[in-house]
Amino acid sequence: MKHLLLAAAAASLAFPVTAQEPTPIPSPGEIAAAAPASDWIAIAASDLLVMDLAPDAQGKARRVVIQLMPAPFAQGWIGNIRKLAAAHWWDGTSVNRVQDNYVAQWGDATEKKALPKGLVPVPEGDYVVSRAGAAGWDAARAMRRSAPIIADPYASSQALWGWPVGRGNNGELWPVHCYGTVGVGRNLSPDTGSGAELYAVIGHAPRHLDRNIAVVGRVISGIEHLSSLPRGTGALGFYEDDKERVPIASIRLADTLPAAAQPKFEYLSTESDSFARYADARANRRDPFFIKPAGGADICNIPVPVRSIAAK
Amino acid sequence: MKHLLLAAAAASLAFPVTAQEPTPIPSPGEIAAAAPASDWIAIAASDLLVMDLAPDAQGKARRVVIQLMPAPFAQGWIGNIRKLAAAHWWDGTSVNRVQDNYVAQWGDATEKKALPKGLVPVPEGDYVVSRAGAAGWDAARAMRRSAPIIADPYASSQALWGWPVGRGNNGELWPVHCYGTVGVGRNLSPDTGSGAELYAVIGHAPRHLDRNIAVVGRVISGIEHLSSLPRGTGALGFYEDDKERVPIASIRLADTLPAAAQPKFEYLSTESDSFARYADARANRRDPFFIKPAGGADICNIPVPVRSIAAK
Numbered sequence: 303m304k305h306l307l308l309a310a311a312a313a314s315l316a317f318p319v320t321a322q323e324p325t326p327i328p329s330p331g332e333i334a335a336a337a338p339a340s341d342w343i344a345i346a347a348s349d350l351l352v353m354d355l356a357p358d359a360q361g362k363a364r365r366v367v368i369q370l371m372p373a374p375f376a377q378g379w380i381g382n383i384r385k386l387a388a389a390h391w392w393d394g395t396s397v398n399r400v401q402d403n404y405v406a407q408w409g410d411a412t413e414k415k416a417l418p419k420g421l422v423p424v425p426e427g428d429y430v431v432s433r434a435g436a437a438g439w440d441a442a443r444a445m446r447r448s449a450p451i452i453a454d455p456y457a458s459s460q461a462l463w464g465w466p467v468g469r470g471n472n473g474e475l476w477p478v479h480c481y482g483t484v485g486v487g488r489n490l491s492p493d494t495g496s497g498a499e500l501y502a503v504i505g506h507a508p509r510h511l512d513r514n515i516a517v518v519g520r521v522i523s524g525i526e527h528l529s530s531l532p533r534g535t536g537a538l539g540f541y542e543d544d545k546e547r548v549p550i551a552s553i554r555l556a557d558t559l560p561a562a563a564q565p566k567f568e569y570l571s572t573e574s575d576s577f578a579r580y581a582d583a584r585a586n587r588r589d590p591f592f593i594k595p596a597g598g599a600d601i602c603n604i605p606v607p608v609r610s611i612a613a614k
Numbered sequence: 615m616k617h618l619l620l621a622a623a624a625a626s627l628a629f630p631v632t633a634q635e636p637t638p639i640p641s642p643g644e645i646a647a648a649a650p651a652s653d654w655i656a657i658a659a660s661d662l663l664v665m666d667l668a669p670d671a672q673g674k675a676r677r678v679v680i681q682l683m684p685a686p687f688a689q690g691w692i693g694n695i696r697k698l699a700a701a702h703w704w705d706g707t708s709v710n711r712v713q714d715n716y717v718a719q720w721g722d723a724t725e726k727k728a729l730p731k732g733l734v735p736v737p738e739g740d741y742v743v744s745r746a747g748a749a750g751w752d753a754a755r756a757m758r759r760s761a762p763i764i765a766d767p768y769a770s771s772q773a774l775w776g777w778p779v780g781r782g783n784n785g786e787l788w789p790v791h792c793y794g795t796v797g798v799g800r801n802l803s804p805d806t807g808s809g810a811e812l813y814a815v816i817g818h819a820p821r822h823l824d825r826n827i828a829v830v831g832r833v834i835s836g837i838e839h840l841s842s843l844p845r846g847t848g849a850l851g852f853y854e855d856d857k858e859r860v861p862i863a864s865i866r867l868a869d870t871l872p873a874a875a876q877p878k879f880e881y882l883s884t885e886s887d888s889f890a891r892y893a894d895a896r897a898n899r900r901d902p903f904f905i906k907p908a909g910g911a912d913i914c915n916i917p918v919p920v921r922s923i924a925a926k
Contacts (some may be wrong), residue, residue, distance in 0.1 A: 359671075402838045403793050426905060430629040454766050455897070455910030481715050481818045491905045504794045506818050506914050510899050513906040526714045533838040585767070587822050593738065593803045594825040598767030600912065602818050 329589035330580050334607040337576035342521030342568040344611065345369055349388060350556035350565060351519065353408075355397070355527055356549040366524035367430065367556075367565050368484050368502075369608070371517065372463060374431045375477050378424030379486050379516045382497035387555050389418035391498065396547035397531065402538025406528040407487055409449065409498050411547055417498060429513050433473040437459070448578040452601050456509045459601040461572040461581065465520075466601045468512055477499050477517035480507045480602035482525050486516040504529040507602040522567055522608045566611040626902075628714040641901040642892050646919040648883065649888035655776065657681055658925065662868035662877060663699060663831065665720075667709070667732040667839055668861040678836035679877050680796050680814075681920070684775060687789050690736030691798050691828045694809035699867050701730035703810065708859035709843060713851025715817030718840040719799060721810050723859055729810060736806050741825050745785040755824045760890040762897070764913050768821045771913040773884040773893065778913045780824055783848075789829035790828055792914035793821045794837050798828040816841040819914040834920045892919065 312472045328336070349372070355364040372381050386392060392408070399407040449461035451469070458469040459478055479485065480506070483503045488495030494516060502521050521528070536542040556564045570577050584604045586595035640648070661684065667676035682692050693890070698704060708728070711719040761773035763781070770781040771790055780788045791797065795815045800807030806828060814833050833840070848854040868876045882889050896916045898907035 359781045400842075404843055429906075455764055456911050458907050490902055509915065510896070510904070510911065512908065514899075514904050529714055530712075530842050530844055532842055584822070587826075590802055592732055592822070592826050594741075596768050596822045596824065599822065600767050603821065 321545040327588040327590075328583065330583040331534075332589075333580045333583055334570050337570055337574065337580075341571050341574040341576045342569050342609075344566070344568045345496050345566045345608075347559075347566075348555060350551060350567070351383065351393075352556050352559065352565060353524075353553045354549055354551040354570055363421065364527040365525065365565075366502075367522050367567070368519045369522045369567070369569075370519040371465065371477060372441055374466070375465070375475075376428065376516050376518045378422060379495070379497045379518050382421045382424075383500075383518060384555060385418050385420055386498055387553050388558070390552065391415070391418055391555075392550050392553040397528065397550065398526070398534075399501075399540045400504070400531045400533050400537065401522075402432050404503070404508065404539065405501040406426035406504050406531060407499065408550060409487065409500065411544070417496060421496050421498075423496075424516070426492060426494055428494075429516060430470070430474040430476040431471075433475050444582075448575060449581050449604075450578075451570050456512065456602050461577065461601070461604060461606055464569045464572055466604075466606070476513050477543045478507070478601060479503055479509055479511045480503050480520075480605065481505070482521040482605075484519040484521060486518055488515060495587050500584065502528050507600075509602075516566075523565065523610065567608055568611055569609075570607040572606060577595065577606075580604075629730075639885075639900040640895065641899075642895040643896055643919075645892045646882050646903075649882055649886065649892075653883050653886040654887045654921075655883050657834075657879045657881060657920075659869035659876045659878075660867060662879070663695065663865060664868050664871065664877065665704075665836075665865045666863040668863055674751045676836065676839040677733050677877075678814075678839050679834050679879070680831045681834045681879070681881075682831040682904075683777065683789060687777070687787075688740065688828050690734060690740050691807070691809045691830050694733045695812075695830060696812055696867060697730055697732055699865050700870070702866075703727070703730055704862050704865040707862050709840065709862065710846075710859050711813075711850065711852045712816070712840070712843045712845050714845045716815070716820065716851065717813040718816050718843060719811065719813040720860075720862060721799065721812065723856070729808060733808050733810075735808075736828070738804060738806055740806075741828060742782070742786040742788040745781075745787050746768075760887060761893050761916075762890075764910070766821075766912050770823065773889065773913070773916060773918055776881045776884050776918055778916075778918070788825050790913060791815055791817070791821055791823045791829065792832075792917065793817070794833040794917075795829055796831040796833060797823065797828055800827060814840050819912075821914075835877065835908060835922065838876065869874065879920055880923055881921075882919040889918075892916075 351368040353366040357363055395410045397406055397408040451458055451460045453455045460467055466478045466480055468478045481503055485501055486495035486497050487499035487501055525553045533539055534541040541547050581604050586600040661682045663680040665678040669675055706721045709718055709720040710723040763772045764771055772779055772781060778790045778792055780790050793815055797808050797813055798807035799811035799813055845851055846853040853859050893916050897911040
């Protein structure tokens with residue numbers, strides 16, 4: 303039965319993306335898991351958006367946790383998102399669109415719900431930030447960049463401050479679209495969206511959206527509650543029947559939840575030596591399954607490790 | 615309500631991946647749709663693998679159609695797959711593993727079902743083919759390459775003969791892993807898998823698997839029946855409870871189905887001028903939604919257009 307995965311061995315032999323046990327040459331997951339505690343950075347509860355969908359058909363809870371981007375990126379839209387969450391605006395809205403290999407999108411399907419006061423329009427120029435401004439925001443950490451700079455067909459890119467970031471020759475930086483990225487739906491330019499209509503990427507990285515639409519965060523837990531939803535059969539994956547929409551029970555900032563109910567996560571510092579070794583191992587897989595290291599990896603195939611602190 | 619997608623307009627304004635109506639500057643989808651009939655190549659029924667899953671909870675049929683790779687790629691495994699289909703070997707097996715942002719995998723979960731006679735082991739060397747051999751297979755079409763050669767962190771790549779193909783400096787060619795790619799599960803090297811255990815990619819392109827595992831085809835219809843399945847909660851996304859497995863009613867080569875029941879598809883010739891313009895438009899989106907063309911696209915973000923002939 304040499305040509306079949308053996309049932310007992312399958313977990314360690316099939317595709318060792320998640321390390322199951324130590325191997326002679328550590329896998330990327332093993333490198334991250336072995337990183338010292340000082341290389342992990344806690345994510346503030348005020349930067350976590352907690353979306354509870356209605357329970358599934360079997361009554362199981364469906365929680366999606368989104369990490370919002372830090373300054374200097376996208377803070378105009380994120381300010382709006384904080385106001386929308388504080389106003390409980392999304393409660394009772396729904397996931398209205400699920401397009402295969404693209405996005406799941408949520409918001410007010412009726413398009414009639416009044417927005418809370420105080421939302422601000424954000425200019426298109428804020429799709430990017432200047433490198434000078436970014437360095438000013440955290441000059442010390444900017445000096446300790448350890449992640450590789452990757453040239454790909456779209457741009458140069460690098461993992462910076464915990465996020466995959468594009469780098470322009472003109473000194474601009476911008477967040478890039480990868481699997482799990484959360485962005486802001488918008489109308490035609492010059493509209494940039496308010497933040498009330500959000501999407502999460504559930505397919506191959508749609509990098510052509512970079513610099514064309516606001517990226518505000520990423521799903522760090524529960525993406526399967528979006529990616530496994532039935533695909534919409536209407537144009538662009540919109541649900542054709544209202545009954546297909548997936549109700550959103552609530553969306554809250556984690557710091558407004560009772561302390562005991564606040565999810566806690568941390569990410570591996572992209573400025574750490576551990577991350578540099580992790581990124582190298584993603585680009586050159588040497589764990590036992592592989593016979594031919596690729597010699598490189600695209601920015602979205604080097605996802606920044608994030609883990610639940612409770613699960614440590 | 616400027617900051618919300620308008621319901622009536624959403625289909626054409628949100629993310630115009632699929633063209634809804636002609637625009638002043640054609641979208642990639644419009645370019646493909648406008649290609650002359652002579653640029654489309656019919657896929658032989660003998661190269662289509664038709665997988666019927668058991669109906670879903672609502673009783674709806676779930677058909678997945680896979681196009682097998684043409685010579686000179688992966689023909690050893692594909693020969694085995696043809697024998698497995700002819701023996702109705704997969705009937706009564708199941709989808710056993712669904713790992714988010716990675717693969718859905720199917721085969722015999724019991725690992726006890728005897729394989730049909732006549733399957734051949736295939737050497738690891740067949741993960742790649744020599745360019746000389748490939749040109750000999752179809753020298754005329756190889757001379758009319760019109761798709762761009764793309765340098766990415768993994769390798770050079772190009773759409774050739776209807777498929778995304780990696781190009782080595784040493785004259786080697788190999789199929790690359792993109793969303794929807796179908797490959798052969800295997801055990802540790804030197805095992806290469808028989809073809810009885812197959813997977814389809816349901817996430818960001820796992821290009822690190824290129825040249826490490828056999829690519830035998832791609833899902834051209836019904837990928838949503840795999841990508842929207844519940845994720846397995848066991849290691850590597852294996853279903854922990856047997857009842858979670860998704861039964862496979864049958865897998866057949868289309869040419870063994872009654873003529874009226876045979877699905878018919880065609881793909882846009884990657885050697886056509888239409889494809890060159892389509893690829894350019896994918897890399898430089900100029901349709902109205904976009905304000906900043908990327909200037910490039912990775913090979914998996916230029917999917918070869920495939921359409922149902924019946925739907926024309």
